Amino acid sequence: MIKSLFFLWEFLKGIYITARHFWINIFFNFFKLIGFKIREKGSVTIQYPEEKKELAYRHRSLHRILSREDGSPRCVACLLCMTVCPSECIYVEAEEDPNPEIQKRPALFIIDISRCCFCGFCVEACPEDALRMDTNIVELAEYKREKLIYELDKLVKISNGKIQMSNLN
Amino acid sequence: MLLDILIITIKIILGISWLLTLTLILTWVERKESAVVQDRIGANRASILGIRIFGLFQPLADAIKMMFKEDFIPPFSNKFLHTIAPFLSFFFAVVTLAAIPFGNEIVIGSKVIPLQIMRMNVGLVYILAMFSLGIYGIIIGGWASNNKYTLLGGMRGTAQLISYEIALALSLVGLIMIYPSLELNKIVQYQGDLFFGIIPKWGVILQPLGFFIFLIAGMAETKRVPFDLPEGESEIIGFYTEYSGMKFGLFMMTDFVEVILISALITTLFFGGWQIPYLHSDGFHFPWGGKVILNQWIIILLQVLSFNIKVAFFCWLLVLARWTYPRYRYDQLMNLGWKLLIPLSFVNILGTGLVLNLI
Numbered sequence: 001m002i003k004s005l006f007f008l009w010e011f012l013k014g015i016y017i018t019a020r021h022f023w024i025n026i027f028f029n030f031f032k033l034i035g036f037k038i039r040e041k042g043s044v045t046i047q048y049p050e051e052k053k054e055l056a057y058r059h060r061s062l063h064r065i066l067s068r069e070d071g072s073p074r075c076v077a078c079l080l081c082m083t084v085c086p087s088e089c090i091y092v093e094a095e096e097d098p099n100p101e102i103q104k105r106p107a108l109f110i111i112d113i114s115r116c117c118f119c120g121f122c123v124e125a126c127p128e129d130a131l132r133m134d135t136n137i138v139e140l141a142e143y144k145r146e147k148l149i150y151e152l153d154k155l156v157k158i159s160n161g162k163i164q165m166s167n168l169n
Numbered sequence: 170m171l172l173d174i175l176i177i178t179i180k181i182i183l184g185i186s187w188l189l190t191l192t193l194i195l196t197w198v199e200r201k202e203s204a205v206v207q208d209r210i211g212a213n214r215a216s217i218l219g220i221r222i223f224g225l226f227q228p229l230a231d232a233i234k235m236m237f238k239e240d241f242i243p244p245f246s247n248k249f250l251h252t253i254a255p256f257l258s259f260f261f262a263v264v265t266l267a268a269i270p271f272g273n274e275i276v277i278g279s280k281v282i283p284l285q286i287m288r289m290n291v292g293l294v295y296i297l298a299m300f301s302l303g304i305y306g307i308i309i310g311g312w313a314s315n316n317k318y319t320l321l322g323g324m325r326g327t328a329q330l331i332s333y334e335i336a337l338a339l340s341l342v343g344l345i346m347i348y349p350s351l352e353l354n355k356i357v358q359y360q361g362d363l364f365f366g367i368i369p370k371w372g373v374i375l376q377p378l379g380f381f382i383f384l385i386a387g388m389a390e391t392k393r394v395p396f397d398l399p400e401g402e403s404e405i406i407g408f409y410t411e412y413s414g415m416k417f418g419l420f421m422m423t424d425f426v427e428v429i430l431i432s433a434l435i436t437t438l439f440f441g442g443w444q445i446p447y448l449h450s451d452g453f454h455f456p457w458g459g460k461v462i463l464n465q466w467i468i469i470l471l472q473v474l475s476f477n478i479k480v481a482f483f484c485w486l487l488v489l490a491r492w493t494y495p496r497y498r499y500d501q502l503m504n505l506g507w508k509l510l511i512p513l514s515f516v517n518i519l520g521t522g523l524v525l526n527l528i
Contacts, residue, residue, distance in 0.1 A: 005509070011494070018206045018493040025205045045210040 055136050060120045062137040063111055063150070064158040066130055073156050074130035077106040081122035081131060089115035090122060109152040113140055172280075180286050184266050192425045193228040195484055199425075200227065202485070203492045232418070240414035243314065250313035255412065255419035258306025262426045265299045268292035269433050270354040272443045272472040273450070276465065284443075284473070285354055292353040293345070296434065297338050300390060304330045306423070307392075307399055307408050314411035322408035325499065326392065326399025332506040333389040333396075339514035340382035343521035344438055347375050357442035361449075366456045369446040372439035378517045380439045382510050387431040388490060389506070393424055395494040398502060432483035433476075440479050443472035 028042030046053050055061065066074050077094035095107035123133050135158050142148050197212075201224070204211025213224035242248055272284035289295060304327055311323020345351065348359040362370045373380045389396040400407035409420045436442055447453050448471065453461040463471075497505065 014493050015490060018489055021208065022202065022206050022489065025208060029205070042208075043205075043210045044208050047210070 055138070059136065059138075060118045060123075060133040062113070062135045062140060062158065063116075063122070063131055063133050063155060064135050065109070065152065065155040066132060067156060073106065073109075073152065074128045075106045075109060075152075076102060076128055076130075077104045077109075078127060080125040080127065084121045084125040086119060086121065087115045087117045089113070106152060109155065111150045111155065112148065113150055114145055114148040176282060177286070184271075184286050185263065187271075188263060188266055188426060188429060191429050191480075191484075192422055193232070194225075195425045195428060195488070196228045196231060197225055198484065199488050199491075200224070202488050206489070206492050235415050235418035238414040240416060243316075243411050246315045246411060247313040250309050251411070252416070254306050254310035254313060255409075255416040255423075256306075257309065258303055258423045259419045259426070261299050261303040261306065262423045262430065265296050265430050266433075268295050268353055269430075269437055270357055270442055271476055272469050273354070273358075275469060283354065284469070288352065288354060290350075290352045293341065293351045293356075296353075297334070297341075300337070301330075301334055303423075303427075306420075310412070310420070311408035314408075316411055318406035319408050319410050322399055322401065322406060322410070325405075326408055329389060329396065329398055329502060329506075330392075332503060333386045333510070336382055336506060336510035336514055337386040337390060339511060340379045340386060340517065341438065342514070343376050343379045343517045344372055346518075346521050346525060348372075353437050353442070357437060357444060360441040361444045363447075363456070369441060369444065371441045371444075376439065376517070376521070378513065378520075380435070382514050382517065383439065384435065385505075386510060387435065388487060389502075391424060391427040391431055391487065393428065393487070394491040395497060396502060397496055398499060401496070428484055428487050429480065432480045432487060435483050436476060436479040440483075442479075443476040445471060445475045448472075 025042045028038060028040045031038050032042060068074055075092075076097075077092055079092050079094070082090045082092045089112040091108065091110045091112075092106050093108035094104045097103055097105040118133070120133055123131050137158070140148070201211040211224065212227045213221055215221070215224055215226040215230040217226055242251055267286040268289060270283070270285040274284060275282040307326040307330070308323045311319045311321075311326070314320075344356070348356045350356055350359070356372075360369065360371050364370055364374070368374060392399050397407075398405070400409070409417055412420060447455050448468065450468070452463040452468070453459070
């Protein structure tokens with residue numbers, strides 16, 4: 001058991017490492033507290049509701065439907081997104097568009113966000129570039145399931161990050 | 170007579186509130202220190218009216234949560250013993266405080282008030298005895314829960330604490346040989362002397378090996394992580410599995426109280442207690458000839474402050490050790506206790522005896 005005396009050096013090394021972390025972080029935190037600008041942060045924590053991490057450029061967030069110049073949605077109710085959706089959360093019902101150039105438009109366009117797996121297949125499938133997932137809205141939690149069913153006008157209203165969730169409901 | 174009773178009551182109230190306040194702060198220190206060591210921030214959300222002050226309200230929130238949790242006594246347990254076990258554990262930890270000196274003494278007229286709850290001439294033996302009795306809380310808690318895991322945890326805890334009790338006591342024998350007293354205030358007073366007129370005669374300088382053994386055995390006595398076999402919260406199930414609410418809270422608090430008491434003991438025995446180097450009863454007398462005369466009250470304030478700073482440092486060190494080391498395996502623990510610490514403490518006693526004989 002004399003062998004364990006030789007572990008002592010390793011014990012001291014271990015406590016030296018933690019103590020060094022402690023004092024260096026305390027030092028940086030103290031400088032931050034008295035309002036001193038330094039590059040090191042002292043901690044890697046992101047304090048979420050107050051401080052948000054920037055999302056990646058290609059991050060897939062809540063869907064939106066783009067509009068034409070005249071304000072009508074770009075969707076032509078081709079049902080491709082509905083077909084490709086692996087979690088079957090999109091439901092589209094087509095109706096006749098008065099404009100003969102367009103021919104079809106959605107009477108109903110429903111995305112059930114509570115089922116959506118945010119795979120982005122619908123965006124890739126869309127031939128009209130009507131559907132995108134670039135709103136950067138990720139805080140989608142609701143108290144009621146009905147509120148997670150997004151309809152056409154709600155999806156059109158979400159423009160790129162300008163409308164916050166609180167205004168939507 | 171009435172005045173004496175009043176004084177001792179005030180001292181008990183002050184001592185216990187000191188201990189419990191420090192316990193609450195230590196739970197905060199535990200969270201924050203572990204966070205800072207691991208590059209995190211730690212609990213800082215508990216607030217009163219939006220005021221957070223680094224999460225210092227977290228202990229209060231914890232205490233409120235513990236109080237309002239359901240206090241469940243399992244139907245298959247021995248109800249009386251199950252209830253009394255945490256109180257035993259907590260009581261025997263807290264009474265240890267009685268013998269620890271916070272400062273020298275206050276002299277008002279002819280009245281001498283020692284800054285120590287009880288000045289008894291068996292102080293050290295009393296403390297060791299109370300630490301040993303604390304084992305009853307563990308073994309009764311483990312047995313009365315009537316659960317095989319808690320029983321095993323209680324057995325492990327008892328075995329561990331009894332083994333380390335021996336090393337703890339033996340490591341102090343060398344110290345008692347140097348400072349010939351069991352009364353803690355006398356031991357502290359002896360440590361005020363100087364070596365060659367410069368180096369203070371602190372226990373750690375005269376008894377480095379004893380200090381090392383006492384530190385490790387004391388860490389084992391607190392039942393915290395490098396030695397947390399009785400509890401084993403992460404995988405081996407411990408003796409307070411069947412406890413909930415404030416009874417569990419009492420077991421938790423016992424751990425923290427023991428950390429404070431072990432820190433206070435290390436301070437008192439090995440780091441000069443309330444002594445500040447070169448501070449005598451009338452002020453500073455520096456060995457290079459300087460002299461600063463101070464008021465009695467300032468000296469007492471400095472002594473109490475010095476004691477508290479030392480205790481805070483050792484609390485910090487013990488918490489740091491808790492967040493640095495992994496747990497010992499059971500056989501390694503027993504090997505460390507019986508095959509390393511106890512022989513080393515015998516070596517320490519022998520060496521001290523030899524040196525004392527030669528001088």
